[in-house]
Amino acid sequence: MSPLAIVMGSETVIGVVGAGAMGAGIAQVAAANGHRVVLADALPPSVVRARDGHVNALARDVEKGRLTREDADGVLARIAYVDGVSMEQLHAMCDCAFVLEAITENLSAKQALFRTLESVLPEHAVLASNTSSLSIAALAGACSRPAQVIGVHFFNPATLMPLVEIIPSITTAAEVTQQSRGLMDSWGKTTVQAADTPGFIVNRVARPFYSESLRMFEEGIADVATIDWAMRALGGFRMGPFELMDLIGNDVNFAVTSSVFEGMFFDGRYRPANTQRRLVEAGLLGRKSGRGYYDYRDGAVAPGATKDSALGQQIVDRVLAMLVNQAVDAVHQRVASAADIELSMTKGVNYPKGLLAWGDEIGAAVVLARLETLHAEYLDERYRPSPLLRRRARDGGRLLA
Numbered sequence: 001m002s003p004l005a006i007v008m009g010s011e012t013v014i015g016v017v018g019a020g021a022m023g024a025g026i027a028q029v030a031a032a033n034g035h036r037v038v039l040a041d042a043l044p045p046s047v048v049r050a051r052d053g054h055v056n057a058l059a060r061d062v063e064k065g066r067l068t069r070e071d072a073d074g075v076l077a078r079i080a081y082v083d084g085v086s087m088e089q090l091h092a093m094c095d096c097a098f099v100l101e102a103i104t105e106n107l108s109a110k111q112a113l114f115r116t117l118e119s120v121l122p123e124h125a126v127l128a129s130n131t132s133s134l135s136i137a138a139l140a141g142a143c144s145r146p147a148q149v150i151g152v153h154f155f156n157p158a159t160l161m162p163l164v165e166i167i168p169s170i171t172t173a174a175e176v177t178q179q180s181r182g183l184m185d186s187w188g189k190t191t192v193q194a195a196d197t198p199g200f201i202v203n204r205v206a207r208p209f210y211s212e213s214l215r216m217f218e219e220g221i222a223d224v225a226t227i228d229w230a231m232r233a234l235g236g237f238r239m240g241p242f243e244l245m246d247l248i249g250n251d252v253n254f255a256v257t258s259s260v261f262e263g264m265f266f267d268g269r270y271r272p273a274n275t276q277r278r279l280v281e282a283g284l285l286g287r288k289s290g291r292g293y294y295d296y297r298d299g300a301v302a303p304g305a306t307k308d309s310a311l312g313q314q315i316v317d318r319v320l321a322m323l324v325n326q327a328v329d330a331v332h333q334r335v336a337s338a339a340d341i342e343l344s345m346t347k348g349v350n351y352p353k354g355l356l357a358w359g360d361e362i363g364a365a366v367v368l369a370r371l372e373t374l375h376a377e378y379l380d381e382r383y384r385p386s387p388l389l390r391r392r393a394r395d396g397g398r399l400l401a
Contacts, residue, residue: 008098008183010034015099015121017041017085017113022130023102024050025158028057031078032159033187038093040082042103047081054079057159085113090120097122098183100152102130105255110134111142118143126176128152132203133259136169136196147173150180153200155348156248162190163348169196190347192340198263198270201336201344203256205355207270208322210253211382213241213315214273222306222315224293229305230312231319236352241319242293246286250279250293268381269326320358321370322383327355328399329386338400356400364392364399 014030016023019041027039027050041047058072067075082092093099099121101113114127121127127149129139140146151167164184168177177193184191194200199207213227222230228240245253254276261270279285279292286292294302327345331338342354359367368385375383392399 008179009186012098012183013038013093013096015040015093015096015117016102017090017099017117018102018104018130019043019046019050019081020102022154022156022158023100024053025156026100026102026130026154027079028054028075028159029187031075035078037079038082038096039079040085040090040092042085044083047083051079051081085116087116087120090116093117094120094122096125098126098128098180100128100130102154105131105134105252105259107134107138110139114139114143114149118145124148126150126180128180130154133199133256133263135198135263136167137171140169140171146171148176150176151194151196151200152180152184155202161348162188163202163344164189164191165200165202165344165348166191166193167196167200168193190343192336192344194336194340194344195334197333197335199256199260201330201341202348203260204335205323205326205330205341205345206349207257207260208319208326209237210241210245210276211257211271211273212319212322214275216315216318217242218273218275222311223303225303225305226307226311227315229307230315233307234309234312235316235320238350238352245276246292246294246296248286249288250276250285254280269384271382317370318374320362321367321374324355324359324362324367324399325371325386325389328359328389328392331356331399332386332388342400354400359389359399364389364397368393 010033012035014035014037016027016037016039019039027037031037039050054076058075061067062069062072082089099117101110103109103113110129117127129151130153131151132153136151140149143149150172153165153167155161155163166177166181181191192201198204216222216227217224224242228242231237231240254272257272261272264270283289284291287296290297327341330336330341338356342356345351345355368389371383371385
């Protein structure tokens, strides 16, 4: 049966492999939208945590009046939990028409899983990956039905964050892209389509939020607390870069940065920072380990920020110039449409404004001048302006056209 013959509605059985925070959240979203769900993980304790997490989350929804007890029980009843990902155990997914993997960000592990899934799933099943930066083409290349492999990237927490990036590879069938996007739309998600390039939209465009902040910290321009204060108080971001890295996990953020850097053929604009590498090597992963850029242990005293408005504006201007340049270059490189890039940054990472519109407010010529000043000082390719930014600065055109 061709994938085109499958219409994905609430009767579609959904498989999710990986019962960590992301996979468990995706399973809950699918079940809340009426699907039967099979959730599997290689580690039985992860399955137990996912089940307990579902019970607790739905109990809170009932307590707050967002769900009735009957509806919450219905969601739980639609999720089946599987301890293990062997071929025999994954036979529990034999009725699934759409399976999404949310396992460790490791290409060979994902390829091996997809090969196993292909042997137990129906021929029409779509294989989706929640990877944040790996090549969808490389995943599809390991499969016997590459046309049915696609990237479907959620943001954490999946139950709350509206954005889902849809990433077809060069071998993905058009109908699979259409079906997958339609399925996510039916779950109430905001979908955008991205080219199969390292980091897709959000994890490509957002890199300077972290990397340029780390660069300023390493140079001694400002400390962690001051940079975070500037980006919140003056930039309008909900969290500062170091707070956010500690929340995401420094291991996760460093892995994504390293993956994008390698995937972009070691382009200096995506170079990781040694500071982050050292924190990961030391096991200082952020909130989940008790220490990261900040100390979260009992009795720890939070560092104070230097609330100097001139210094703070210098920090914001430098990071924003880099972010706007990345967004403009994503348009130039046809990673996604301008509208989808704006949606991605506001809905996926809660930026206060779309970066292209923000660049128009600042002025393309001003953004270009800031980058050229940085490049003249450092002679570093990371400050290379996008050709499209140069063009708009020259002709006075808008970045969000």
